[in-house]
Amino acid sequence: MLKLTRKVEYALIAVRHMQAMESGKLTSAKEIALSHGLPQQLLAKTLQKMAKENIIEAVQGPSGGYRISSNSDKISLKDFFEKLEGPLGMMDCYFDSECIQLGACNIRTPIQRINDNMRNMFSKMTLREATQ
Amino acid sequence: MLKLTRKVEYALIAVRHMQAMESGKLTSAKEIALSHGLPQQLLAKTLQKMAKENIIEAVQGPSGGYRISSNSDKISLKDFFEKLEGPLGMMDCYFDSECIQLGACNIRTPIQRINDNMRNMFSKMTLREATQ
DNA sequence: TTATATACGATAATTATAGTCGTATTTATT
DNA sequence: AATAAATACGACTATAATTATCGTATATAA
Numbered sequence: 001m002l003k004l005t006r007k008v009e010y011a012l013i014a015v016r017h018m019q020a021m022e023s024g025k026l027t028s029a030k031e032i033a034l035s036h037g038l039p040q041q042l043l044a045k046t047l048q049k050m051a052k053e054n055i056i057e058a059v060q061g062p063s064g065g066y067r068i069s070s071n072s073d074k075i076s077l078k079d080f081f082e083k084l085e086g087p088l089g090m091m092d093c094y095f096d097s098e099c100i101q102l103g104a105c106n107i108r109t110p111i112q113r114i115n116d117n118m119r120n121m122f123s124k125m126t127l128r129e130a131t132q
Numbered sequence: 133m134l135k136l137t138r139k140v141e142y143a144l145i146a147v148r149h150m151q152a153m154e155s156g157k158l159t160s161a162k163e164i165a166l167s168h169g170l171p172q173q174l175l176a177k178t179l180q181k182m183a184k185e186n187i188i189e190a191v192q193g194p195s196g197g198y199r200i201s202s203n204s205d206k207i208s209l210k211d212f213f214e215k216l217e218g219p220l221g222m223m224d225c226y227f228d229s230e231c232i233q234l235g236a237c238n239i240r241t242p243i244q245r246i247n248d249n250m251r252n253m254f255s256k257m258t259l260r261e262a263t264q
Numbered sequence: 265t266t267a268t269a270t271a272c273g274a275t276a277a278t279t280a281t282a283g284t285c286g287t288a289t290t291t292a293t294t
Numbered sequence: 295a296a297t298a299a300a301t302a303c304g305a306c307t308a309t310a311a312t313t314a315t316c317g318t319a320t321a322t323a324a
Binding site: 001002003004005008009012013016017020035036037077081085086088089104105106107110111113114117118121125129130131 | 168169
Binding site: 160161162176177179180183184190191192193194195196197198 | 297299
């Protein structure tokens with residue numbers, strides 16, 4: 001429970017890989033996949049998603065690839081997670097108001113309390129701090 | 133991502149239900165299931181698990197049932213989660229040393245850093261605080 | 265023109281979660 | 295002693311979410 005998904009795991013591996021590269025140099029999905037034994041296609045999707053979200057920069061064409069974005073220092077872990085996987089909620093009712101329980105629900109407040117703590121924690125922690 | 137499971141959700145609902153009862157009074161799986169529209173059998177298993185872990189007390193036989201345990205005040209949210217679902221780790225490698233990555237893994241330290249923060253947060257928060 | 269890279273939608277496979285079934289055990293009540 | 299209502303629990307099925315693959319389009323350096 002409360003485990004990171006593979007998508008996020010691969011994203012973290014890729015970020016660290018790119019951070020370790022010489023500044024400005026590009027690396028490819030293939031290169032990262034091979035050096036860490038990850039499924040290339042799935043990793044590629046995650047990289048594409050990160051590029052779309054400006055966590056990394058993409059360069060197309062042969063001898064293209066990805067590099068870490070300059071503003072990646074300012075990204076919080078919360079944003080990183082949410083950019084990749086959507087709202088970071090321990091339960092749907094935190095964002096979604098639709099719930100079968102309706103009036104019978106007695107844990108809405110507790111859930112929100114727990115969620116707020118978790119979101120707050122990941123807001124304070126930057127991707128940089130986590131991966132350096 | 134990072135969502136609570138139904139097991140934990142049902143457990144929280146049950147705990148709140150029991151907290152709202154007159155002190156010492158028993159309630160049954162059936163009663164909780166009916167009043168909150170939960171699947172009785174599944175809830176029953178969760179209640180049994182909580183009883184086994186001394187979060188609640190079980191009384192067998194007809195007119196038996198469950199009540200909140202007196203020491204439930206001291207239980208942290210981390211313990212509550214872990215008693216119900218096992219180790220609270222965002223990734224297996226935090227507890228498990230077996231990993232396909234072996235030497236190629238570059239995120240062991242980051243993952244542990246993230247996990248430590250999360251475990252620390254849930255250690256400081258009690259079940260009582262969360263559900264009151 | 266070709267080769268190599270990103271981009272991306274659709275779909276298949278796998279795994280984890282959620283829920284059910286059947287049966288045994290306990291015990292208050294009659 | 296018999297019955298009924300509750301907990302206890304292992305095995306199984308169904309469902310949902312995650313993970314992975316496939317096929318194709320687009321960009322661009324050589």
